Amino acid sequence: QEQLVESGGGLVQPGGSLRLSCAASGFTLPYYAIGWFRQAPGKEREAVSAIIRDIGTTYYADSVKGRFTISRDNVKDTVYLQMNTLKPEDTGVYYCATLFYGEYSNMDLRGDHWGKGTQVTVSS
Secondary structure (H helix, E strand, C coil), rough: EEEEEEEECCCCCCCCEEEEEEEEEECCHHHHCCCEEEEECCCCCCCCCCCEEEEEEEEECCCCCCEEEEEECCCCEEEEEEEECCCCHHHHHHHHHEEEEEEECCCEEEEEEEECCCCEEECC
16 A cells, blocks of 8 residues: 655744654655645645655745755655754644646645645744
8 A cells, every 4th residue: 555654743942943754655755756745724735845756856935945955765765854943834734745746936736645744833
């Protein structure tokens, strides 16, 4: 069964850091472009970052540029999202997904296989 599993969320103070992981089972992650999305309470889900397959070009939403870094470890079949200088507005459930469509210039991304998400709360 093809599955993605996110981990690494938690409660952190403003200015802190977290590293999220997205692990795959049932399929080979390096063959896919992967996106990270988040959904804050009462808001629509938004794309945060993406990494394409092969050469691994990365993309970021303007709200996280310079603070978040997406990377992949093809040996471990895992994609990471390093989040630094976290802000309260980064709070939400973070999801990873394999992408079947990407308009990367405006971060219009569509996913098909999704994980169940991991909660990130930034609060003092």
